[in-house]
Amino acid sequence: xxxxxxxxxxxxxxxxxxxxxxISKVPATLHTPLMSGANSIHGIVLVGSMLIxxxxxxxxxxxxxxxxxxxxxxNVVGGYVVTDRMLQMFKKKPAAAPKPKAEG
Amino acid sequence: MDTIELLVRITWLLGAVGFVIGLIxxxxxxxxxxGNLLSAGGMALAVAGTAVLVATGRAGEVAGLGWPIIIxxxxxxxxxxxxxxxTVKMTAMPQLVSLFNAxxxxxxxxxxxDDYLRLSNVQSFxxxxxxxxxxxxxxxxxxxxxxxxxxxxxxxxGKLMGLIPGKPILIPGGRIVTAGLAAVAVLGAGYxxxxxxxxGVLFAxxxxxxxxxxxxxxxxxxxxxxxxxxLLNSFTGTAVAMAGFVIDNPVLIIAGALVGASGAILxxxxxxxxxxxxxxxxxxxxxxxxxxxxxVAGAGGSVRELSPDDAAIQLAYASHVIVVPGYGLxxxxxxxxxxxxAELLESRGVDVKYAIHPVAGRMPGHMNVLLAEANVPYxxxxxxxxxxxxxxxxxxxxVIGANDVTNPAARKPGSPVSGMxxxxxxxxxxxxxxxxxxxxxxAGIDNELYVNPKTGxxxxxxxxxxxxxxxxxxxx
Numbered sequence: 333x334x335x336x337x338x339x340x341x342x343x344x345x346x347x348x349x350x351x352x353x354x355i356s357k358v359p360a361t362l363h364t365p366l367m368s369g370a371n372s373i374h375g376i377v378l379v380g381s382m383l384i385x386x387x388x389x390x391x392x393x394x395x396x397x398x399x400x401x402x403x404x405x406x407n408v409v410g411g412y413v414v415t416d417r418m419l420q421m422f423k424k425k426p427a428a429a430p431k432p433k434a435e436g
Numbered sequence: 437m438d439t440i441e442l443l444v445r446i447t448w449l450l451g452a453v454g455f456v457i458g459l460i461x462x463x464x465x466x467x468x469x470x471g472n473l474l475s476a477g478g479m480a481l482a483v484a485g486t487a488v489l490v491a492t493g494r495a496g497e498v499a500g501l502g503w504p505i506i507i508x509x510x511x512x513x514x515x516x517x518x519x520x521x522x523t524v525k526m527t528a529m530p531q532l533v534s535l536f537n538a539x540x541x542x543x544x545x546x547x548x549x550d551d552y553l554r555l556s557n558v559q560s561f562x563x564x565x566x567x568x569x570x571x572x573x574x575x576x577x578x579x580x581x582x583x584x585x586x587x588x589x590x591x592x593x594g595k596l597m598g599l600i601p602g603k604p605i606l607i608p609g610g611r612i613v614t615a616g617l618a619a620v621a622v623l624g625a626g627y628x629x630x631x632x633x634x635x636g637v638l639f640a641x642x643x644x645x646x647x648x649x650x651x652x653x654x655x656x657x658x659x660x661x662x663x664x665x666x667l668l669n670s671f672t673g674t675a676v677a678m679a680g681f682v683i684d685n686p687v688l689i690i691a692g693a694l695v696g697a698s699g700a701i702l703x704x705x706x707x708x709x710x711x712x713x714x715x716x717x718x719x720x721x722x723x724x725x726x727x728x729x730x731x732v733a734g735a736g737g738s739v740r741e742l743s744p745d746d747a748a749i750q751l752a753y754a755s756h757v758i759v760v761p762g763y764g765l766x767x768x769x770x771x772x773x774x775x776x777x778a779e780l781l782e783s784r785g786v787d788v789k790y791a792i793h794p795v796a797g798r799m800p801g802h803m804n805v806l807l808a809e810a811n812v813p814y815x816x817x818x819x820x821x822x823x824x825x826x827x828x829x830x831x832x833x834x835v836i837g838a839n840d841v842t843n844p845a846a847r848k849p850g851s852p853v854s855g856m857x858x859x860x861x862x863x864x865x866x867x868x869x870x871x872x873x874x875x876x877x878x879a880g881i882d883n884e885l886y887v888n889p890k891t892g893x894x895x896x897x898x899x900x901x902x903x904x905x906x907x908x909x910x911x912x
């Protein structure tokens with residue numbers, strides 16, 4: 333096993349433990365926003381998609397990386413926006429003007 | 437490593453720090469929104485750093501179409517993400533999260549596929565060229581987990597949208613098909629791990645995994661989808677971490693591992709709150725979803741039916757009312773109706789609180805989001821441990837579309853819900869249940885609460901029932 337792989341593995345294991353520690357403290361009421369927030373974080377795969385897109389030379393690779401970039405960006409942008417919409421509703425005092433009802 | 441590359445790597449580190457602190461801040465409703473913005477800021481920084489890395493040629497020479505692909509991809513994905521996230525109704529939010537999860541898993545799998553194709557072009561034709569194991573292992577894991585997540589999340593999303601029936605779909609011989617697909621993936625992985633480089637085998641693994649995702653989720657009932665989505669969210673995190681190993685990128689490893697761990701914990705918490713194991717859900721048991729209307733209760737004892745006017749009088753002249761919202765309220769999108777009724781009662785001097793079971797709605801915390809959307813003040817929402825002692829002092833417990841989480845049978849052994857934490861609704865002085873029928877809940881058992889002499893049943897859809905209650909209270 334190379335030194336680089338060992339270093340990467342170390343980071344991976346510590347990040348897993350950190351994930352367990354951080355999440356177990358979250359109250360149940362915030363679990364849905366939390367799931368959505370965690371969902372946006374794995375949109376970091378956009379960084380990897382950009383790197384493979386930059387060096388894509390053959391057609392297949394170009395198509396794969398285009399789809400990867402589009403998928404990952406959708407994950408990032410949509411994830412953060414929808415999480416923010418949920419959390420916006422946890423304001424202590426309701427806004428003076430009632431929001432237009434989205435549902436019929 | 438020169439200065440610019442060093443700085444870019446520091447933006448990745450800062451991005452990871454933003455994710456961790458953002459998650460920590462999501463501990464409390466007061467700081468949660470800030471935490472999400474911090475996490476988004478970390479993401480923007482990491483992406484911007486990557487753009488600099490590419491622009492300065494430090495990620496290898498940029499191919500002719502490199503920038504157009506990145507820009508067009510971001511424009512398409514960003515536009516779709518922004519549009520759907522801003523227009524979705526809050527009740528339809530779980531399926532959108534599942535959809536975003538699907539594309540995230542898909543992107544992670546595509547990275548590994550692309551990397552494998554490139555390496556096989558370069559190496560397999562060179563004498564003795566074999567892709568090293570430290571690339572093959574994460575690649576295979578990434579494509580398996582990413583592909584399963586992609587199709588599995590799409591099916592879960594489709595079930596919640598109603599595009600695919602929510603009830604468990606059993607394919608004849610489904611177990612054998614699923615086992616066969618798993619065998620293809622495992623054998624393929626073993627062949628590649630043994631030191632062979634073969635693109636065809638990789639695609640066989642991908643195809644098996646894609647179909648496996650479908651056959652895994654189809655037999656699971658709609659009511660179990662939250663647990664499934666949470667599990668798949670964890671899978672995507674793991675797939676992204678594997679993609680990080682494939683292209684040797686630390687921020688993918690850190691963020692992926694964080695999400696993998698968080699999703700696993702969340703999945704376990706959700707399953708625990710329903711007194712079920714994750715394995716039990718994945719193999720498929722009772723989870724009948726919504727399709728249980730028409731089942732007849734036979735618990736013995738008689739059911740007392742209430743008219744909206746009777747119920748309105750009980751509510752209006754009570755001093756303490758506890759509202760117990762459940763899945764039926766979420767399905768009927770009745771959160772605005774419940775807020776209207778509560779405000780009306782409060783204006784008459786009634787003290788109204790909400791009892792939120794950990795798994796009320798479709799996901800833990802989903803009910804809080806729905807009620808917050810209807811402008812119900814957050815401090816009125818009480819968690820189970822906090823509100824349970826208060827039921828004894830409540831004059832009326834108003835149960836709206838909640839079933840198993842109120843079933844006293846959970847306190848006794850020998851029932852499918854035994855041991856599940858429940859709301860002590862039966863301790864209230866009187867109980868009003870708004871429900872469409874005597875149909876069973878998700879556990880498929882009768883609820884003895886409904887035949888309790890203190891209980892009156894108001895048979896209606898949650899939304900219509902609340903509207904008639906509001907009208908009746910106003911008429912008093």
